[in-house]
Amino acid sequence: MNPISVSDVSKYITQIFDSEELLHGIKVYGEVSGFGIVRGNAYFNIKDENSLLPCVLFGAEKYRNVKDGDLVIVEGGVKYYSKGGKINFYAISITPYGTGYLYQQFLLLKDKLQKEGLFDVGHKKELPKNIKSIGVITSQTGAVIHDIINVATRRNPMLNIYLFPAKVQGDNADNTIIEGIDYFENFDVDVIIVARGGGSIEDLMPFNSEQLARRVYACSKPIISAVGHETDFTIIDFVSDLRAPTPSAAAELVTNDLSFSIDSIKDNLTRLDYAINNLYNQSEMNIVNIITGFQLFENKLDILKQKIKGDIKNLLVLADKPYINAYNFVDKKLSILEKLSPIQILKQGYVIATHENKVVSSIDNIVIGQKLEINFVDGKVNTTVNNVTKKN
Amino acid sequence: MTFEETAKKLEDIVKKLEKGNVGLEEGTKLYEEGVNLAKACFEMIDKCKGKIENVKNELDKIIDRE
Numbered sequence: 001m002n003p004i005s006v007s008d009v010s011k012y013i014t015q016i017f018d019s020e021e022l023l024h025g026i027k028v029y030g031e032v033s034g035f036g037i038v039r040g041n042a043y044f045n046i047k048d049e050n051s052l053l054p055c056v057l058f059g060a061e062k063y064r065n066v067k068d069g070d071l072v073i074v075e076g077g078v079k080y081y082s083k084g085g086k087i088n089f090y091a092i093s094i095t096p097y098g099t100g101y102l103y104q105q106f107l108l109l110k111d112k113l114q115k116e117g118l119f120d121v122g123h124k125k126e127l128p129k130n131i132k133s134i135g136v137i138t139s140q141t142g143a144v145i146h147d148i149i150n151v152a153t154r155r156n157p158m159l160n161i162y163l164f165p166a167k168v169q170g171d172n173a174d175n176t177i178i179e180g181i182d183y184f185e186n187f188d189v190d191v192i193i194v195a196r197g198g199g200s201i202e203d204l205m206p207f208n209s210e211q212l213a214r215r216v217y218a219c220s221k222p223i224i225s226a227v228g229h230e231t232d233f234t235i236i237d238f239v240s241d242l243r244a245p246t247p248s249a250a251a252e253l254v255t256n257d258l259s260f261s262i263d264s265i266k267d268n269l270t271r272l273d274y275a276i277n278n279l280y281n282q283s284e285m286n287i288v289n290i291i292t293g294f295q296l297f298e299n300k301l302d303i304l305k306q307k308i309k310g311d312i313k314n315l316l317v318l319a320d321k322p323y324i325n326a327y328n329f330v331d332k333k334l335s336i337l338e339k340l341s342p343i344q345i346l347k348q349g350y351v352i353a354t355h356e357n358k359v360v361s362s363i364d365n366i367v368i369g370q371k372l373e374i375n376f377v378d379g380k381v382n383t384t385v386n387n388v389t390k391k392n
Numbered sequence: 393m394t395f396e397e398t399a400k401k402l403e404d405i406v407k408k409l410e411k412g413n414v415g416l417e418e419g420t421k422l423y424e425e426g427v428n429l430a431k432a433c434f435e436m437i438d439k440c441k442g443k444i445e446n447v448k449n450e451l452d453k454i455i456d457r458e
Contacts, residue, residue: 133442140446149444159442183447265399265433268406272430275409276423279416304420 010082017080017087022231024077028053028089029097029201032070042066046074046089049107057091071097071104103201106208109235113210118217124241125222128190131254133160135189137180140165144197144247151251157262159255162189167206168196174209181215181223191254192219194236195226195247207234216240226250273308280304346377363388395436402429 017023030046030053037043042060045052055074057063066072076091097103113119134152138144145163152159164180167173177194184192194216196207206212207227213235216223225240226247237243244250346352352375353360360372366388374381393401405426409419 135447140448153442153444157437157442158440161442161444163444163446163448165446165448187447262437265402265430265437268399268402268426269430271406271410272402272423272426275406276419279409279412279414279419308423 007082010080010085014080014082017078020078025075026077026231027073027075029071029073029103032066032072033068035066035068037061037064042091042094046072053089054086055089055091057094063094066094073097106201106235109208109210109213110238113213113235113239118213119238123217127222127224127242127253131159131190133162133189134254135162135164135180135184135187135192136195137164137166137177137184137192138195138247139168142197144195147246147248148193148195148251151248152255155252155255155263160189162187169199169203169206173206174212177206177212178215181219185219185221189221192221192223193226193244193247193250193254194223194240195250196228197247198229198232204228204232204234207236209235212236213239224250224253276308346375351376363390393432395433395440398429398432398436402426402433405429 028046030048033045033047033052035042035044037060040059040061042055042057042063044055044057044066046055047053055076057074057076073095074089074091075093075095076089079088079090080086081088117123136145136148138148140163149161152161162184164183166176166180168177180194181192194207196204204227207225216225216236216239222241224242224244225234225236226244226249227234227236230245242253244253354373354375355366355370360366366372366385368385368388370385372383372385374383405422408414409422409426414422
């Protein structure tokens with residue numbers, strides 16, 4: 001490989017950071033350190049116990065009173081600063097972390113439970129194979145339960161899904177979630193999913209409850225937590241047996257080991273049609289060389305095409321929306337096939353020249369005086385070449 | 393045949409057809425068999441569709457009865 005310039009590599013790194021959606025338009029909370037304003041721009045870090053993120057904020061006059069140790073939320077995005085070879089968080093605003101107290105509580109509890117061993121990997125239960133029933137603890141309304149049902153049934157329509165409607169924010173929400181765990185522990189489900197959509201740190205507080213964490217730890221069945229967005233972490237995520245980045249991902253996790261999903265049948269069906277079309281295509285190509293076989297072949301092909309179309313239509317009656325894609329796919333292939341048919345081409349007024357039953361597609365080997373057959377849709381003409389002009 | 397067996401057979405047929413080396417007639421036969429197997433799979437799936445239930449409703453009923 002040839003060496004490339006520093007600028008080229010930097011450009012590439014810049015592009016990677018620019019195109020990563022997760023790194024733009026985000027809010028990050030943490031503690032301020034090394035805060036300073038130089039020529040009106042603020043340079044500082046925000047950090048938590050494990051990590052540190054260098055930040056830059058242009059036009060920082062109104063943030064003069066920010067000081068080290070403040071808990072803040074910075075809004076902005078990550079960019080690569082190629083001149084300095086550094087990654088910076090470019091903040092557009094700094095707001096005090098209104099719930100600094102909540103965050104402190106969160107950190108304290110996390111620390112305490114970690115020391116007690118509630119997050120130990122050794123205690124985490126593995127998901128069973130062939131999951132047949134799941135218990136979902138989440139809000140009865142809202143997108144979460146629908147997402148889970150949609151994803152899970154599409155992948156495994158035989159899965160039983162039981163919903164325990166729980167409060168997922170506000171007072172007493174953690175207790176209703178605990179009730180759900182109590183219920184499902186003695187109910188015929190293989191796995192329990194505790195789920196909630198995204199929200200502010202206040203909204204997610206029930207999932208930081210110590211009581212809930214201890215109940216999750218003590219549960220004899222595997223629990224998957226799927227709380228908030230991929231970037232949100234709550235205590236239940238640390239103590240659960242498996243953390244799913246989103247509710248849909250949780251639904252995928254419980255339908256993973258199915259050897260033959262509805263998707264795989266659908267996939268096989270598509271491949272089946274693709275393969276048969278290939279076979280017909282191949283046959284069609286062979287037959288192009290035998291002009292006399294045209295009509296016979298086309299009739300046969302027609303019948304087969306109708307049959308494929310009919311088969312797929314019948315399947316559509318049995319199956320739901322997902323198969324429409326497969327159908328459209330096959331339909332498209334069929335119309336391409338139809339256009340390729342030599343008879344179709346002849347019907348449009350084109351003719352095919354042959355010599356000794358072989359298609360002549362170039363004038364390169366034609367000499368004056370040679371006999372050629374010109375094949376029309378309704379018959380053929382024998383001719384003798386009296387002039388050859390090659391196109392430049 | 394169980395669902396798994398049917399699905400497996402379908403997959404085998406698809407692989408055979410994809411490999412090529414089959415004549416027009418044998419290919420058509422395989423195709424037909426494959427479509428029938430897929431149909432059988434869908435029917436089986438349809439028959440044992442999983443339940444989607446709200447357990448608390450059941451719970452409320454029990455509480456009401458008491």
